[in-house]
Amino acid sequence: MRATLVAANWKMNGSFASNREWLRVFTASTVSSEVAVCAPYVYLAQVADALRGTRHASAGAQNLSAEAPGTATGEIAAEMLLDCGVRWVIVGHSERRSRYGESSGIVAAKAARAVVHGLKPIICVGETLHEREQGRTLAVITAQLAPVFDACAADELAACAIAYEPVWAIGTGQTATPAQAQEVHAAIRSLLSRHDPGAASQTRIVYGGSVKPSNALELFAQPDVDGGLIGGASLSVTDFISICQSADRAAN
Numbered sequence: 001m002r003a004t005l006v007a008a009n010w011k012m013n014g015s016f017a018s019n020r021e022w023l024r025v026f027t028a029s030t031v032s033s034e035v036a037v038c039a040p041y042v043y044l045a046q047v048a049d050a051l052r053g054t055r056h057a058s059a060g061a062q063n064l065s066a067e068a069p070g071t072a073t074g075e076i077a078a079e080m081l082l083d084c085g086v087r088w089v090i091v092g093h094s095e096r097r098s099r100y101g102e103s104s105g106i107v108a109a110k111a112a113r114a115v116v117h118g119l120k121p122i123i124c125v126g127e128t129l130h131e132r133e134q135g136r137t138l139a140v141i142t143a144q145l146a147p148v149f150d151a152c153a154a155d156e157l158a159a160c161a162i163a164y165e166p167v168w169a170i171g172t173g174q175t176a177t178p179a180q181a182q183e184v185h186a187a188i189r190s191l192l193s194r195h196d197p198g199a200a201s202q203t204r205i206v207y208g209g210s211v212k213p214s215n216a217l218e219l220f221a222q223p224d225v226d227g228g229l230i231g232g233a234s235l236s237v238t239d240f241i242s243i244c245q246s247a248d249r250a251a252n
């Protein structure tokens with residue numbers, strides 16, 4: 001049985017004061033799903049410290065370097081994230097692929113570096129609207145995951161989560177239907193299964209793209225949807241708690 005995972009992606013938002021209030025409300029709530037709060041680098045220690053006493057929640061970064069510590073000005077290494085108390089890291093978010101030129105090869109190298117150091121990567125994949133309309137959704141996702149399968153061993157894959165995030169649904173208010181999400185999640189699980197059946201049953205595949213309190217339960221109730229990666233709606237702590245509680249209900 002896979003434990004449900006809900007990850008907040010704050011993107012480039014937050015301040016020490018607003019984070020403190022968010023964390024105060026969140027840590028007072030009752031959520032039983034596993035939760036990752038993925039904050040900008042400068043707030044990671046604050047988030048990790050606030051979540052340290054909780055049973056299921058931990059801090060996550062939104063990126064890391066594929067390189068070892070050294071002469072990479074402005075980059076952050078896996079070792080440094082661990083030093084801050086971080087447990088999760090998002091890799092290959094579509095904003096990083098499209099705006100910062102991250103190839104699937106780089107994403108796979110980042111995922112491998114994370115997992116080797118004991119961080120749990122949330123590997124994002126997903127097609128654009130144009131690719132979906134051309135019937136290329138599965139081909140795109142297969143190509144995005146192939147270097148990950150080459151870079152990570154089966155037991156390492158089981159420690160990763162894969163986030164299916166259709167690019168056309170991110171921040172647009174346009175959510176994949178539960179059936180569309182389930183279809184792609186099942187296809188991703190079958191790709192995993194061709195690579196390693198053990199990993200296929202253990203790796204969590206979460207959905208991201210305009211998840212909100214009103215649509216979370218139906219999405220998370222799909223058999224291959226193991227939770228969500230939540231962008232905009234995670235900025236409101238009450239919406240995020242409500243989404244986490246939908247994940248709790250879907251798991252029961």
Ligand code: PEP
Binds near residue numbers: 173211
């Ligand atoms: C995201 O940025 O990962 C995301 C899913 O954003 P949103 O929930 O705002 O669509």
